Amino acid sequence: MNPFDSEQIPKLRRGFRLQWEPVQGCHVLLYPEGMIKLNDSAGEILKQVNGARSVAQIIDELRGRFPDVPGLDEDILAFMEVANAQFWIELQ
Template sequence: MNLIDRQQAMALARGFRLCWEPRQACHVLLHPGGIIELNASAGWVLELLDGHSSVATIIDRLAQRFPGVAGLDEDVLAFLEVARAKSWIE
């Protein structure tokens, strides 16, 4: 599998939908096979995936939102690799 390129744009995979679940106070991914409860960080990353913005742009937006977080870019890239391996994103 190729590593994620910071210049590529990504989006949720077909059949997946990101939603806010007020009862659980978290983001969830809905898909034909069920529901995936996400932690806050995963929700913040996935809500920025629009299929047009590059991964680098998404990392920059998160760095502005959460200034001073060490290793943010590596954490985002690692999460995106996991999400792609699970077929949540493309």
């Protein structure tokens, strides 16, 4: 079971910034002590995290963009759980 409900609103933690890194060829999450290189899926999910959309809205948006991906809802929820546990995001 996920530790949060899908109506919660994620936002990047203070000091974290998502950006495209051309040299790395991927999105990265920057923070004062370093950088986290993200895979394509993580980058797509975090691009939707703006402090206004709920997890459910992010799932709906990505389901609309990637309708043929099986298990997308569960993958997004699992990523949110990891991102929250790693203190990349906060859930409100």
